[in-house]
Amino acid sequence: MGAASRFQNLHERHRHFDRCRRGTFPVTDTYRGRFAPSPTGRLHFGSLVAALGSWLFARAAGGQWLVRIEDLDREREVPGAARDILATLAAFGMTSDEAVLVQSERTALYAETLRRLGTDGHAYRCWCSRADLERYGGIHPAQCVAAPSSRTPAWRLRVGAGVVAFDDAVCGRFEQDLAVEVGDFVIWRADGACAYQLAVVVDDAAQGITDIVRGADLLDSTPRQLLLQRLLGLPQPRYAHLPLALDALGRKLSKHDAAHSVDAADPLPALRAALAFLGQPPRDESKPERLLLEAVRAFDPTRIARSEPPIAAARNASP
Numbered sequence: 398m399g400a401a402s403r404f405q406n407l408h409e410r411h412r413h414f415d416r417c418r419r420g421t422f423p424v425t426d427t428y429r430g431r432f433a434p435s436p437t438g439r440l441h442f443g444s445l446v447a448a449l450g451s452w453l454f455a456r457a458a459g460g461q462w463l464v465r466i467e468d469l470d471r472e473r474e475v476p477g478a479a480r481d482i483l484a485t486l487a488a489f490g491m492t493s494d495e496a497v498l499v500q501s502e503r504t505a506l507y508a509e510t511l512r513r514l515g516t517d518g519h520a521y522r523c524w525c526s527r528a529d530l531e532r533y534g535g536i537h538p539a540q541c542v543a544a545p546s547s548r549t550p551a552w553r554l555r556v557g558a559g560v561v562a563f564d565d566a567v568c569g570r571f572e573q574d575l576a577v578e579v580g581d582f583v584i585w586r587a588d589g590a591c592a593y594q595l596a597v598v599v600d601d602a603a604q605g606i607t608d609i610v611r612g613a614d615l616l617d618s619t620p621r622q623l624l625l626q627r628l629l630g631l632p633q634p635r636y637a638h639l640p641l642a643l644d645a646l647g648r649k650l651s652k653h654d655a656a657h658s659v660d661a662a663d664p665l666p667a668l669r670a671a672l673a674f675l676g677q678p679p680r681d682e683s684k685p686e687r688l689l690l691e692a693v694r695a696f697d698p699t700r701i702a703r704s705e706p707p708i709a710a711a712r713n714a715s716p
């Protein structure tokens with residue numbers, strides 16, 4: 398969808414640029430957003446919200462929307478899930494504007510980036526196990542506890558002192574003292590896989606992503622990614638973290654739980670529910686494509702609810 402074609406009339410165009418000036422939409426002709434699912438199961442309502450949210454932001458800005466399969470965690474991968482997610486997205490009217498990037502095919506680039514970080518003194522080998530770090534609350538104290546051994550080490554990023562802060566388009570200001578709250582973190586795992594934090598930064602930059610819209614469970618990963626971008630001299634994207642869909646017990650929906658997977662054969666009910674979840678007004682169009690088009694026209698990001706901080710904090714413990 399080109400920037401020129403997306404307004405019905407002059408009034409709508411003015412309204413859009415008025416919103417841009419007020420900061421509702423980023424002012425850019427080159428907006429590039431993305432959806433980056435891990436193929437750990439079928440698309441569920443929570444990931445549909447992230448897909449739709451990122452798609453709406455991108456389309457409302459006249460920008461592009463890319464899909465990337467984040468399949469570095471081979472243990473959690475479910476065979477066929479990547480294909481299934483892409484087919485489900487297509488049934489919902491959302492397809493990548495460029496070839497889908499697959500992280501497992503990009504290890505050489507990640508390894509090259511790790512080498513650079515190591516050479517520049519930002520990353521170091523670490524033999525510490527989870528058990529070793531238990532008495533530090535799981536936070537690496539910047540001095541390794543375990544001595545080098547014959548086991549393959551992980552690589553950690555030196556976070557140094559200081560607070561990393563950014564302004565999230567939905568959640569507002571977010572600050573994190575990395576040394577205190579996270580510690581030196583793993584960017585290359587002992588099992589030989591590149592860690593999420595490094596791969597995501599490399600790929601967002603490689604794909605020229607200007608705006609990252611994703612679930613609020615990743616809000617507290619963002620400062621780690623900002624630090625990596627700074628150390629690698631990469632541009633910093635804008636961020637919007639969407640509220641998380643929770644199950645009846647208040648837990649984040651999981652792709653492992655088939656009960657919450659969305660029905661590709663009948664996309665409208667889930668699309669309507671996802672729009673409502675994002676605070677957007679109800680629509681009664683009877684075709685997904687039509688519904689999406691109208692949703693883009695009426696999209697108002699200020700209606701998206703801000704996540705409660707405990708939801709984001711829940712991820713603090715995971716790598």
Ligand code: GLU
Nearest residue numbers: 433434435467597611615
């Ligand atoms: N692959 C991650 C997930 O499925 C999302 C990563 C991101 O959007 O940065 O939870």
